[in-house]
Amino acid sequence: MRVLLRILAPLLGLALAAAGVLFVIEVVAAWVRPDATTGLVVPWPDWRATLEGLTWANTPVPAIAITVAVVGLLLVLVAIAARRSDVHLDAPSPEIAxxxxxxxxxxxxxxxxxxxxxxxxxxxxxxxxxxxxxxxxxxxxxxxxxxxxxxxxxxxxxxxxxxxxxxxxxxxxxxxxxx
Incomplete structure (x- = not known):
């Protein structure tokens, strides 16, 4: 499991870094071009219009929420399973592990x-x-x-x-x- 964590951690870090770079690009583009109707890289206005039309009762919303919850639970289980497996020894005093x-x-x-x-x-x-x-x-x-x-x-x-x-x-x- 530790190998899986060593692979997942950089991948998730790269994904978050890429999202951060996209965010910075879009913010700078919005400052430079305040009158633009679309985003520079990501079509934010189209996404916003689509998301405004959705409610919790629409079909994709519960499926996406359940998928995100299951993936999060799997990540937590992988992290718990990859804990250190130390061999415990008798301590010379109770204060020492x-x-x-x-x-x-x-x-x-x-x-x-x-x-x-x-x-x-x-x-x-x-x-x-x-x-x-x-x-x-x-x-x-x-x-x-x-x-x-x-x-x-x-x-x-x-x-x-x-x-x-x-x-x-x-x-x-x-x-x-x-x-």
């Missing part, structure tokens, strides 16, 4: 997992709820590697002052080729 990024937890777990002799490579994703490890083993060490990696990750999580311990998920693939 201690958090870390999931990326930091993933790096810690990845470093510990890759230090295992039988691991050829590993990728780790972490959140406040779950740590997922995908390890690659050498040809002969696949059966016991899963339990070894799981115990290493569990030991690391026990050492960290996590407020809530995440679930651990480990998958192991065999790497072909020479060691």
């Amino acid at each position: 201690v958090t870390t990024a999931p990326r930091v937890l993933a790096r810690l777990v990845g470093t510990r997992v890759r230090a295992t002799d039988d691991v050829a490579g590993a990728s780790v994703t972490a959140s406040a709820r779950k740590v997922s490890v995908s390890a690659q083993s050498w040809n002969d060490s696949t059966p016991e590697l899963r339990s070894t990696v799981t115990s290493r990750v569990d030991d690391l999580l026990a050492e960290l002052p996590l407020r809530r311990r995440p679930r651990v998920s480990v998958s192991v693939q065999e790497r072909k080729g020479p060691r």
Whole structure:
């Protein structure tokens, strides 16, 4: 969701900037040409005449209002879903809030997992709820590697002052080729 927000924010900003530029152009044009009957870029008098003839009972008005409300609600939901997903740690005192990024937890777990002799490579994703490890083993060490990696990750999580311990998920693939 954060990627969607990173795309939507500049687009909405550009749209508002374009509307502001159009507004400034029209205001300056109205000052320069006070006797003009039409706008320079936007046909304001035609739009005004059309809008003066509309009431809330006309067909397009409720549909447009509902569409704007739904789009606004979707934007609010996207913004709420894109909140930071910090991992909360136990604080040394009640006045202090201690958090870390999931990326930091993933790096810690990845470093510990890759230090295992039988691991050829590993990728780790972490959140406040779950740590997922995908390890690659050498040809002969696949059966016991899963339990070894799981115990290493569990030991690391026990050492960290996590407020809530995440679930651990480990998958192991065999790497072909020479060691």
